[in-house]
Amino acid sequence: MGSKLTLGRAINTGLRQAMEADPKVLVMGEDVGKLGGVFRVTDGLQKDFGADRVIDTPLAESGIVGTAIGLALRGYRPVCEIQFDGFFFPAANQTFSQLAKIRRRSAGVLSVPVVIRIPYGGGIGAVEHHSESPEAYFTHTAGLRVVTAATPEDAYWAIQQAVASDDPVIFLEPKRRYYEKAEVDTDATLSAAPPLDAARVARPGSDATIVAYGPMVKTALQAAEADTERDIEVIDLRSLAPIDYDTVADSVRRTGRLVVVHEAPLTNGVGGEISARVTEECFYHLEAPVMRVCGFDTPYPQSRLEEYYLPDLDRILDGIDRAFAY
């Protein structure tokens, strides 16, 4: 039997399931205990699992990820919360130079199954450092898995799969979609859920493909609905590292046109990589170059300007038009 959950609540429920299933699963971070996190994603967990398993840490991102690594080396599965995207950067050294490399450094003897949860992306009218999309930094680092979720259902399963993964996982939560509600079948079994690294066709179509992920999936779906002349397929990428190119290429071979959408800046973003790869794999199927609709190569703007920065319905439709101009 299912129930209607917000995306934030779905992650909370997924974390609860993971903690019940495995006593080695810990939650740690700033304000995750009594407060339940600034977005309440860990609400109630400390009350039910105790302060030993849901740990309010000092305000120290590098220390959080660094001690999570130590806990993982001792056999635990820590889930760290970084409060906002822009506050990840103090933990970069521990993440890129330690977390991502320990399995390799130890020739496979050591495993560090740490999940780093990060609310990311814009659109909530926040102050500086609270609206960024840092995914490309992570996807450029060998040893990390990078996933996001666009729906409560996906979020519910993905967080449990991330916790169960023996690789470190960067779990990017689309903060402006935290309060979107949908049915989640919490009675289904984890093993029945689609794999963590599989993309999903969110809307079938035949004339062009949009690839989006996280907060942009909803916007892409709205754009597809708004286009009454053309039948647009929307793919929700779900995993950014690795990327499920089979699902993307299969779609592009059918539609011949691809528009990639993300909030992160255009240059050297995930969209550029997808564009290159699709060009390699689908060259003779493409009717037009791969288009990208992305954030600009600027620092994330003050919120009075963010509506110009963020890809919206009009910019995505314009991207589709450009793909049909060939």
Added chain:
Amino acid sequence: MQAQEARAADPLPPAHARSLYRAMLTARLIDGEAIALQRQGVLPAYVSARGQEAAQAGSAAALDIERDFAFPTYREIAAALTLGVDMVGYLASHRALWHGGLYDPVASRFGAVNAVVGGPVPHAVGWAMGERLAGRTGCALSYFGDGASSEGDVHEAMNLAGVMRAPVVFLCQNNRWALSVPNERQVAGGSIAARAAGYGMPGVAVDGNDVAAVYRATRQALEHARSGGGPSLVEARTYRIEPHSTSDDTSRYRDPDEERQWRERDPVARLRAELGEAGHTDDTLARVEREARESAERVRDGICARPEPDGDDLFRYVYAEPTDELARQWRAWREEAAP
């Protein structure tokens, strides 16, 4: 809480002192072999621990390898040897066969070689938190140096350990030089041990060239942690006799007189003299020295004979299972470029 300046320690029981002498001397001799192998082009580079043997062997010997765990940086050869780490596997890091060395860190209770200054310090804190959470009595020991003491990670780790009362010992080998920068330009306030007070933990500075003093201070810190007292900091004051690495040139930044003075305070020679005074015969010590030499020669021959890594190792151990993309790159490499 004031940082304590530990007084000269009472000597250790004879058999214990002799075994530490064997470990320190063996490490010294392997260190010398490694420098020679670098000169011969066998090792691309090496970082000598000469002069720091007492600080390392004394602290490592205080650990209970049945339950404790040490987190090294990259200059811990005497600590590794004292804990029984496979030394050929340890030097595999310096021969560039594998970044972290090719010993089993779990079985050895000694983390993989780690070249990020200060990076492993929070790992020790997390491990210690986990050990306590599991209801066990093991302690973590984190090796770091005076240079690392300037890193933010060391502050975050110590504060976290203090807040969590994690059973961890922060073992700083203050060897006075962080590559070319001396303590005067590195350590504001002049004492790393004194910083412990700010984290609400005991801090003690000891003569790092006195193996008994380091052993006893570490032992006390471990007992403190094991009995629920939380973390502590031991600063072993010593000296890096050799350059930072075989690529370094100390003539550009330090006074050779200073080096000479510290060579006279050599911890290995000092322990040998103490053993003689304590009644060990020359024959006994000569036997230990012969064993150390033979052992160092075996390690030297072993590292020279160690096979090169397999080209396929490039693609291994990145993930628990290679991703489709990595497997694709691996296949392409095998088809196009593999020797």
